Amino acid sequence: MSKREGITKDSGTRSNPSVELVRSEAPSELLRELVAHLRQNRTQLREEWVVRITETRLLTAMTKEEIFAEATSVYDSYVEALETEAFEALQAYARNLSERIIPRGVETHEVVGIVLLLRDVLARSLFAKYQTDFKKLNRILDAYEPAANRIANTVAVGFVQERERVIRQQQEAIRELSTPVLQVRERLLILPIIGVIDPQRARQLTEQLLRGIRTNRAKVVVIDITGVAAMDLTVANNLVQTVEASRLLGATVIVTGLSPEIAQTLVTIGVDLGKMNTVGDLQGGIEQAERLLGYKVEKLAEPR
């Protein structure tokens, strides 16, 4: 949150000089004139813009009607931002828009693309309007360009921030999903690990396992790493730490499912797994755990 505020403030101070410059050279009447022009030709310019969007094959994930509806509101916000030079509203709108279109699979280049297209469409209409008066055109563009660029910037940044937020949220969700500590028998837990282990996840896994050991009063834990594709020195050390911490709580850890590649890596980098109890597969691990706990599993009859 603070990062977002920081960026807003920063971009505000950065663009101030240019706005200052425009004001001293030409009164805000120029901008007002510009806005009036854009309002007057709203329907035509908007349609032209939508045509350009379709031509360049942007927003392919959306239907024509949706693009038109969205284009209308973007256009209005755009003109409003030009008029008031208040970018907070536009920023909020950009965030809101991103929230709606990100789940539809709209990409960053598309969003940036359509805003730049709108900028170009409007600039061309200005060329057409002031083609007889080059000096006036120049001054109008002086007023228009910084504001337009800043709008493009705001929308793009808003979109990217929203995407990053979504990614962070998903990472969080995956992290929470990915650490189940399951009890398979009294005093026997299994912890299947799937996917990439980074230090943060390793820490979370360990904490969750230790809590699980205490609440379930576990004596044996089987950690299955069949689903772990690769392991480096850090992760291996984390695993050793997990085993040692579990032992401090009085639980024995059996590690199962070490793939040949991981075994090779561990031997090459020289991780000391001497204290670790390893068994080939999950089944073997559970069987050994049962022996440790004094269970004897017997087959009563042939399966029907």
Place this chain on the structure above:
Amino acid sequence: MEVPILKQGAVLIATFQAALSDADLNQLRMGLVQQVVKFRSRAVIVDVTAMDVMDSFASRTLREIAHMIRLRGAETVIVGIQPEVAFAMVQLGLTLEGVATALDLEEGLAYLTQKFKNID
């Protein structure tokens, strides 16, 4: 604050309180090592449930207690290490190697009973 040492059959039980000074720890170490022979105990259980922080001195003292008790012919079980404490300890490399551990007092007693049965 002195740590009380309780005798339960062939087992001595010492329970750590939350804030123990280094001097208290030293005193406990000497007390346990003396009493284990005096009472002809076969094992010592050190209960650290109340400790939510374990510094390197406390951890080293625990290991020393265990090794000294072994030299005196008995066994030591450390019980009740909190999950957070265990995590912090391994990160500092304090793994109490060669010392038996158990979840809590009950588990520790069960472990020793089992062990005595196997020996007898």
